[in-house]
Amino acid sequence: MSRASVVGVGETEYTKRSPRTALQHQLEASLTAIADAGLTPGDVDGVIPIGITGAPVEEYVADFGITDLRFSAVVPHGGASAVGALQLAGAAIAAGLCSTVLVPFGRNTSSGAKAGQRIHTMPQFHFVSEYERPAGNIAPAQLYAPMARRHMELYGTTSEQFGEIAVSTREHALLNGRGLMTRPITLADHQASRMITDPFRLLDCSLESDGGAAFVVTSPERARDLAQTPVDLLGSAMGHPDSPSSITQRPDLTRVGVAKAAALAFEAAGVTHADIDVAEIYDCFTYIVLCQLEDLGFCAKGEGGPFVEGGRLRLGGELPTNTHGGLLSQSHMLAVNHVVELVRQLRGTAGAAQVAGAETGLVTGYGDMGDGGVAILRKGTS
Amino acid sequence: MTEPEDIAAPYWRGAAEGVLVLQRCGNCGVVRHYPRAICSACQSELVEPQQADGRGTVHSWTVTHHAFDPRLADDLPYTLVTVDMREGVRVLGRLDGDTAPAIDLPVRITFAPGLDGTPVPHFVVEAP
Incomplete structure (x- = not known):
């Protein structure tokens, strides 16, 4: 039984070098999501801002004329925060703490520090900052590359298999209409793209982008009276890898946090892998998608390479994945855009990338050094 | 105090x-x-x-071709290795020399100045 429903989604234009601030992106996406739900800004009584660029909740209280904010929180897990916020919003609503939760995100990375600088302002990265950065281990790509390399050495996973993820995700972005990337790529383009930090080539890496995305959560009962087909949260779970603050010290480099969350989320949702019609998988790097597909249980550990081959992740494939173009080719909205896309898919309003008849879907988050979140959603009845 | x-x-x-x-x-x-x-x-x-004994074996690695800090531009490409030390812990550092990294490659630790002069681990391949 669902205890919460997503009733509104919103996105800004996705660009680079935007003249608009992170706060402007957050407010615009939020107002779009609230209007999409058929609500007014003053109806919001809970806010969970996402990410280190998130404006404090006091901004929303003032700007939206919220007279009675009953719930606010921050989920400090980077790219896992959006799924964590969805879970937390559902829990707060089910507990009766509040009725309508806004989850806003927005950023302007063009004017600020790049990811390789940003992470060193975060306390969870302090071991990296103190012991590894001076050796030249600076950016997320470098932190995660040894995870991918170990997987390749143990299981024979190839760069071409990473490339298949880059190519299918780009195909989906071209259908989205909002994607930052507007040219198709081939596997040859992927293989020819410059090496950033082995085994990650440029086309294995996600985008730095500007914009905002937001969603609104309320009770299933209230959702039935609002503007859109509700999308119900069936089950969710968070999980953290061993040695969560140091990848270097992690016993098994090839597993991430969703490995611990997946079974819990499927059990809570009461569905099986075969029920998943569409998946939005956190894709900061191609390999991270492949690793999560294993850790989610769609295939066994080590079989992710062959699993992604043959078009399985493409529209029309067995498990259409990142149907909006993801962080790799649509925009890096910290997976708030993944939640938005899954909601659209389950409403049946995903446009050219619509998975026919999609009723049940899954979204994941991956944050910092592997914190994970999984949420399973289903199209509700109006 | x-x-x-x-x-x-x-x-x-x-x-x-x-x-x-x-x-x-x-x-x-x-x-x-x-x-x-x-x-x-x-x-x-x-x-x-x-x-520590100072000896270990390579667990994984990355070869960096992009200068994430402009001060490292002259070092490119450089290899960062994750090493299983004999004591059961891991250390991340630079791999020196021309030997290609490989899982279980035996290495020994030294230290050399890194960014801001901070001493950082370097590894040299051990003769078999």
């Missing part, structure tokens, strides 16, 4: 002298790295410095 001793001070003193100093739990004897306030196995605060 005295300033609290930085739990990482023995590591940095060792690094400055070119040796790897780990933490050994004074209660249960488990060796740990990176430096932490208490033992992950028994939660004891008791801790002793332990100089």
Whole structure:
């Protein structure tokens, strides 16, 4: 039984070098999501801002004329925060703490520090900052590359298999209409793209982008009276890898946090892998998608390479994945855009990338050094 | 009032002298790295410095071709190795020399100045 429903989604234009601030992106996406739900800004009584660029909740209280904010929180897990916020919003609503939760995100990375600088302002990265950065281990790509390399050495996973993820995700972005990337790529383009930090080539890496995305959560009962087909949260779970603050010290480099969350989320949702019609998988790097597909249980550990081959992740494939173009080719909205896309898919309003008849879907988050979140959603009845 | 001793001070003193100093739990004897306030196995605060053997084997690696810090532009490409030390902990550092990294490649630690002059681990391949 669902205890919460997503009733509104919103996105800004996705660009680079935007003249608009992170706060402007957050407010615009939020107002779009609230209007999409058929609500007014003053109806919001809970806010969970996402990410280190998130404006404090006091901004929303003032700007939206919220007279009675009953719930606010921050989920400090980077790219896992959006799924964590969805879970937390559902829990707060089910507990009766509040009725309508806004989850806003927005950023302007063009004017600020790049990811390789940003992470060193975060306390969870302090071991990296103190012991590894001076050796030249600076950016997320470098932190995660040894995870991918170990997987390749143990299981024979190839760069071409990473490339298949880059190519299918780009195909989906071209259908989205909002994607930052507007040219198709081939596997040859992927293989020819410059090496950033082995085994990650440029086309294995996600985008730095500007914009905002937001969603609104309320009770299933209230959702039935609002503007859109509700999308119900069936089950969710968070999980953290061993040695969560140091990848270097992690016993098994090839597993991430969703490995611990997946079974819990499927059990809570009461569905099986075969029920998943569409998946939005956190894709900061191609390999991270492949690793999560294993850790989610769609295939066994080590079989992710062959699993992604043959078009399985493409529209029309067995498990259409990142149907909006993801962080790799649509925009890096910290997976708030993944939640938005899954909601659209389950409403049946995903446009050219619509998975026919999609009723049940899954979204994941991956944050910092592997914190994970999984949420399973289903199209509700109006 | 005295300033609290930085739990990482023995590591940095060792690094400055070119040796790897780990933490050994004074209660249960488990060796740990990176430096932490208490033992992950028994939660004891008791801790002793332990100089590492210095030898280990490569667990994984990345070869970096992009200067994420402009000061590293002249180092490109450089190899970062994750190394299983004999004491059961891992160390991340630079791999020196021309040998291609491989899982289980035997290496030995040294230290050299890194960014801002901070001493950082370097590894050289051990003769078989």
